[in-house]
Amino acid sequence: MNGLTESLPPLSAHEAAVEASRCLFCYDAPCTHACPTHIDIAQFIKKISTGNLTGSARTIFDSNLLGATCARVCPVQELCEGACVLGSEHKPIAIGRLQRHAMDHAYQTGQGLAIAGTPTGFHVAVVGAGPAGLSCAGELAKRGHAVTIYEKRDLGGGLSTYGIIALREPVGVALAEVEMIRNLGVRLQTGVEFGCDISLDTLIGDHSAVFLSLGLGKTPALGIPGEEHLVDGIEFIEQSKTAPAGPPVGREVLVIGAGNTAIDCATIAKRLGAARVTMIYRRTAAEMTAYAHEYAFIQNEGVQLEFLTQPVAVVIEDGRVTGLRCRRMSLVQTGPGRPTPEPIPGSEFIIPADQIVKAIGQEKPPAFNGIETDRGFLRVNDSLETSVAGVYAGGDCIRARGSASTVMAVQDGKRAAAAIDKALTGTRS
Amino acid sequence: MADLSINFAGIKSPNPFWLASAPPANSGAQVHRAFEAGWGGAVWKTIGGPVLNVSNRYGAWHSGSQRMLAINNIELISDRPLEINLAEIRDLKRNWPDRAVIVSAMVESKPEAWRTIVRQIEDTGADGLELNYGCPHGMSERGMGAAVGQVPEYCQQITAWVKEVSKLPVIVKLTPNVTNIVLPARAALAGGADALSLINTVNSIIGIDLDTLELTPSVGGKGGHGGYAGPAVKPIALNLLVALATDPELAKSGLPISGMGGIATWRDAAEFLLLGATSLQVCTTVMHYGFRVVEDLIDGLSNWMDEKGFRTIEDLRGKSVHRISDFGNFDLSFRAVARIDQNRCIKCNLCYVACNDTAHQCIDLIDSTGKPVQPHAWDLASNGKHEATGTRPRPEVREADCVGCRLCYNVCPVEKCIEMVEVPSGRESITWAQLAQAEPAVAEDWDAMKKYRDEQCIHIH
The missing domain is CATH 1.10.1060.10 (Alpha-helical ferredoxin)
Structure with a gap:
């Protein structure tokens, strides 16, 4: 593309x-x-x-x-x-x-790649083939443990495959890594959804240990009228990577949100032909969660930003999106921490648009019986073990604090593998 | 504005910078352009008997992104016919009467051969002769170049043959590929030389190509030793220059010295002058960047001389020679310690690892609370630039234990971050020579040394 x-x-x-x-x-x-x-x-x-x-x-x-x-x-x-x-x-x-x-x-x-360890006889289940899962699986394979990864999607790689804008990482790079992990002897079973096709109890019963790297869900609802006409930002990026023609892109595109995903969505829209792309954020540049270099990047791309702006309703005419009704906000310092945006009465206005993408984060992982959570994320101890003995977790699904990133997920997988190995073999780390 | 002109054994030059006898001075057209660029003189590429060159002649030593810190060559003397060289020299001198034109020569070790070439050179109107006793490759296999320079008797003999017929100043160019350079230098003096020049190239093998396992440069699969030159050889050249400058016999003779070997900048040039050279010859940096480098050589030297108050080259020549001494005369009580400017320090901690692994273990890593910490002591769970830079310990010298070795100063990548500071040792000044004479046992017996150290409060950890 x-x-x-x-x-x-x-x-x-x-x-x-x-x-x-x-x-x-x-x-x-x-x-x-x-x-x-x-x-x-x-x-x-x-x-x-x-x-x-x-x-x-x-x-x-x-x-x-x-x-x-x-x-x-x-x-x-x-x-x-x-x-x-x-x-x-x-x-x-x-x-x-x-x-x-x-x-x-x-x-x-093919030089310098990791090699599998001498087989130990232990078999570990990994749920999710994203960075945390691949890292954990690979580290376990290096130590000689048999590993099976259960992945609900068709392809491994998680967000590396589906969620990172191709400007930074083409699909092929992520898939080559999946292949490298498989070459360590790791089995990858795709099309298996945890909680539907396979239960935690089954996994615990059939394996020496379990590692959950579930990632997060879809973009949460904004709760505004016309919500069903919004495009999910995560899926928008995914189509830009996997659909041959890319996602359908409007002429005047609005992106709701100001995080790194929102920036990726705005970039894709701009590069795939949108005449005007505007990001909508209810706070100001100072509170944006996107990295400073990403903010600088998006300004160079010619994307406009509407700060202190909150969506109120999608404007629909003849069944088609024609704009986004918004209102102005002002920041009020009500206590410690980030100031709170408060609506300015009577400030409503409409931004014309024919496509609106929402990129305001991801839904928390689904709840599972018996696994304790922390603010909706899986709770783990220092060894990344959950409240269920022998079940470990890592990646975005445990990131209750701090910002989620690929490299943190890789580290989680590595640490969990070391903890699992130690628990299984007793001595090594 | 300083006066850079020199009078070198009767050869006048508007500045001390001469092209060395080498590829840059291979033809009239080249030297003409060099003179246009401002070079004060040129020593024509050695002329002599017939030769044939090979291809792949130059190897080089690179370090990181710095190209050609040294060059090594197996090129022979001029392979252009003698008559053409002589005609071009004549033409050049006629066009550039104010520049120094010196001709380097090397012929078979026969009196008649030398007499002939000397007369031919004199006929061109050149200002001087340089006898090439230094070439370490090719010509030496034919009994010339270094084969002469390495045998003092030959040096004296050939110099005498030349001096018998030459009306021009005769410069003898010395090879560094000897155990004691003073001996061939004295031999040249005894043969009647009017001046000395040094160093010719250092014998060297530049390296091996790890793909083909062939030597570099490779002449159809074969390689061999060649002459090494460029910035990397400067310390060797300075040391040999000092050997001549401090030899009583040579010093008494007052023979001027043309210094060369790794002069790339005016700073290098100033160092050669301070150690006694009068004229300066340059090659490798010209081969790297072209004749234009002379602009900064002249300009930089002149400005530095103005700052220092030196009006002429003669004012500064040899100004550092009196500081040359031997280890036995160094003050054992002189004490310097390293001090790190924490405001400049970027915490690369190269000083720490150098001191700790290879020197005297007297730099500590200090955390923000002032406590010494071990390297790699940070929390494995922490990450990010703020954690990494915010908690990074700083290196600090334990001055009481610092022996003043100066390794940290040398590895520090930041200008003026580490300085060697003179501190009182609290001991009377004494040299090893004085100590060995006053208390011979200290120099011969470890128990006596221990007692001496205890008395003097010299603690070595």
């Missing part, structure tokens, strides 16, 4: 070597601390600078099996690159792009 191919080109070997040679090789480097999976970044960059790409890839995989996805989707400005000591006065090292260079080498040559 035009305009939605991966935006950053790969580094050439020379570019990578030059960039790698800028790295100071800090000791106990802050980039490694800042990375949720704590990749030994200085070491993998050193290896790129010497042309040891296989070793570089291995260093990355040691800490993060989904390094190819993370290299593309991580908010590096907030993580490794944000912590680079060269950032204060120079440009930080392009860690994400260097990681991608090493990962591309591994996937193109």
Whole structure:
């Protein structure tokens, strides 16, 4: 699809070597601390600078099996690159792009990939083939455990496959990672929905341990008249990645929300031909949950933003969307924390539109009997074990606090695998 | 504005910067352009007997994105016919009467061969001769170049043959590929040389191609030693320059020295001058960037001289020579410690790991509460740039334990972040030579040394 191919080109070997040679090789480097999976970044960059790409890839995989996805989707400005000591006065090292260079080498040559451990006889069930599930499954396979992943969708990869805008990560990259995990001996059963096709009790009965990486649900309802005419932002992105022609895109598109998903939706609409794309947010730029670099990006894309604006109703004429009735808000500091938006009486107005996409977060995971929750998310202890013994969880479905991200999910999977391994074998970690 | 002109053994030059005898000075057209760019002189690429060159002549040493920190070559002396070289030299000198035109020569070790070439060069109107006793490759296999420079008797003999017939100043160019460079230098002096130049290239193998396992450069699969030059050899050149500058016999002779070996900037040039060189020859940086580099060489040196109050090259020449000494004369009581400017520190902690792993374990990592912490002590559950940078410990020197080795200063990537600060040691000034004379046992016996250290409160951890 035009305009939605991966935006950053790969580094050439020379570019990578030059960039790698800028790295100071800090000791106990802050980039490694800042990375949720704590990749030994200085070491993998050193290896790129010497042309040891296989070793570089291995260093990355040691800490993060989904390094190819993370290299593309991580908010590096907030993580490794944000912590680079060269950032204060120079440009930080392009860690994400260097990681991608090493990962591309591994996937193109098959060198440096992780290998499965000696079989232990244990069998672990993983629910959900998103980043947390794949990471957990792969780490368990490295330790010799048999793993089966149960996935309700047709393809593995979770949001990497379905939910990350292709500008950052093409589908092929996510699917190659799924394939790599399968090559470690992990079985992937697709089209199996947890809670419908298979129950928790069955999984517990048939396996030595269970890891739940359920992700989150659809975009929640706004609760406004005409809601049924709104396009779900998650599905909008999904179609842009999986439907050959992409999603239908209007001429004047409104995107409700100001998070990273909303930005992706606005980008897709703009790039796929919308004449005007406007984001609607009831607070101001200062309260946006999108990363600062994403906000800067969307402004360059020519997307407009309507702050302090709340949707009231979808305007329908002849069964078709013609606009969004909104009202102005003002921020009132009622207590500690973010100020509260309050409607300004009599401020209603209509923004013309022929397509309205809502991207205001995702619904919490479904509730399951016996598993305790925390604000609607699965509650886990320090070992990522839920209130049910032997059942662990990770990824977005446990993210009651902090912002959800791919790399955090990968780390959850890794930590859970270590905890499961320790519980099963007693000694190892 | 400083006066950069020099008079080198009678050879006058508007500035001390000469093209060294090498590919940049291979033809009249090239040197003409160099003079237009501002070079004060040129030592013509060595002329002599007939040769044939090979291809793939230059290897190079790169480091990271820095290209050509050194070059290595197996190119021979000029492969252009002698008559053409002589005609072009004559033409060049006629067009550039104010520039120094020196001709490098190397012929078979026979008196007649040398007499002939000397007369031919004199006929061109050139200002001086440089005898190439240094080329380490190719010509040395034919008994010339370094094969002469490595045997003091030959140096003296050939210099004497040349001096018998030459009316021009004769510069003898020395090879660094010897154990003691003073000996061939003294031999040149004894043979009547008017000046010395050094260093010629260092014998070297630049490396192996790890794909083909062939040497670099590869001549149809074969390779061999070649002459190494460029910024990487400067410290070797300075040391050999010092060897000449501090030799009493050579110093007494007052023989001027043309310094070369890794001069890439005016800063390098100033260092050679401060250690006693009068003229400066440059090659590798020209081969890297072209003749235009002379602009900053001249401009930078001139501005620095103005700042320092040096009016002429002679004012600054040799100004650092009196500081050259031997270990035995260094003050054992002089104490310097490393001090880290926390406002400049970017917390790369390279100083910490260098000190801790390889030096004297006297830098600590200090957390925000002022307590020493171990590296990698951060919480594995934490992440993000704010956590990583906010909790990152800073390196601090335990001055009482710092031996002043200066390793941290050298590895620190931030300008002026680590400084070596002189601190009182509380001990009387004494050198090893004085100590060994006053208390010979201390130099010979560990028990006596221990007693001495205890008395002097010298604690080594």
